[in-house]
Amino acid sequence: MKTKLTNLLTAGAIAFGSATAVHAQDQGLLDTIIERDSLLCTGHNGSYLGFAEVDGAGEWQGFDIEFCKALATAILGSPDKLQIIPLSWAQRFPAIQSGDIDVIIKVTGWTMTRDTELGLQYSRPYFIGPFYVMSKTELGATGIADLEGGVFCVNAGTTVERVLTDYMETNGIDYEPLAFEKGEELRAAFYAGRCDAIAGFGPFLSATRVNADNPDDFEILGDVLALEPEGIVVKQGEDDLLDVVNWMVSALLMAEENGVTQANVDEMKANPPTASVGRLLGSTPGVGTRLGLSDDWAYNVIKTVGNYGEIYERTVGEGSRYKLPRGLNNLWSNGGLLYPLVLD
Numbered sequence: 001m002k003t004k005l006t007n008l009l010t011a012g013a014i015a016f017g018s019a020t021a022v023h024a025q026d027q028g029l030l031d032t033i034i035e036r037d038s039l040l041c042t043g044h045n046g047s048y049l050g051f052a053e054v055d056g057a058g059e060w061q062g063f064d065i066e067f068c069k070a071l072a073t074a075i076l077g078s079p080d081k082l083q084i085i086p087l088s089w090a091q092r093f094p095a096i097q098s099g100d101i102d103v104i105i106k107v108t109g110w111t112m113t114r115d116t117e118l119g120l121q122y123s124r125p126y127f128i129g130p131f132y133v134m135s136k137t138e139l140g141a142t143g144i145a146d147l148e149g150g151v152f153c154v155n156a157g158t159t160v161e162r163v164l165t166d167y168m169e170t171n172g173i174d175y176e177p178l179a180f181e182k183g184e185e186l187r188a189a190f191y192a193g194r195c196d197a198i199a200g201f202g203p204f205l206s207a208t209r210v211n212a213d214n215p216d217d218f219e220i221l222g223d224v225l226a227l228e229p230e231g232i233v234v235k236q237g238e239d240d241l242l243d244v245v246n247w248m249v250s251a252l253l254m255a256e257e258n259g260v261t262q263a264n265v266d267e268m269k270a271n272p273p274t275a276s277v278g279r280l281l282g283s284t285p286g287v288g289t290r291l292g293l294s295d296d297w298a299y300n301v302i303k304t305v306g307n308y309g310e311i312y313e314r315t316v317g318e319g320s321r322y323k324l325p326r327g328l329n330n331l332w333s334n335g336g337l338l339y340p341l342v343l344d
Helices: 012-016 018-024 029-036 063-076 092-098 112-117 159-170 183-191 202-210 239-257 265-270 275-280 297-305 308-315
Strands: 039-042 082-085 104-109 120-122 127-136 151-155 176-180 197-201 218-220 226-235
Touching (some): 063 297, 151 159, 239 275, 239 297, 265 297
Parallel strands (some): 151 176
Antiparallel strands (some): 104 226
16 A cells, blocks of 8 residues: 655645646546545544554555455555545544545544534544543542543644543533644653643544553543544545545445444355345446446445455454443444445
């Protein structure tokens, strides 16, 4: 997989030439991606453990990276046509507004301000994220109120700051916030004792605890600050691309619901157990043309990354070092909140 650390965060004219930029104004972004033959998707400016991190071989991996791979495969037929653009939390919105990236897949919460004031539009949620607080075990806190007056570390440029502020104001708890741009800086500050607690996305806190020298020194408290739906983000008006994103998410969920896996997808395509599975995998024509894609786009996605459950388990679930329970990110039939759309 290719990564672009330079140029792509500068003017679009440098990256693709001014003629391409002018031509792109006359067509939708989906057509531009197909013409360019590459998808520009978000990474992280460091490591967001479990979601966007670089392995020992220098390759990007994680839950969000797998969805970037899935989208590149859906549109262009191969994950090798994906370019990961490292961005901080604060950079993601300016980058998509300027056209330096095509899509944000970076556990981005769906809020009204972002949806209505930033020229963005969201996909259906692909992850349901709770916010918690983790504190030092030695403090003996059983709830957030026990940390009154303490220093709380948070990620700058995220909804965590707002969520924590709202919770503390609502419950009349005084605290001192300490914000960091990079997750590595935040974790280092917490481990070093610069703050009494850390507020954040549940999976991020789990990864932070797992990576501590002694995980038992830290405890995630039971109080839930808020629950946030995470969506995939495109620019306002790019409805064709958003359609592909929504049906890609649905295809991954539908595959899991129907037992279609990376290992058996060839057999399922050759002998579909139901008409809907036949449509999903392109055995029955039509599932691609309505989106401007090939009819085997969903088959290619599942063959490349597996179904939703397979992605979850190997990146953040029981098959990973983080062992994050599925919880609300289970299918509706297993007690979760996720469900596929109707593929007719």
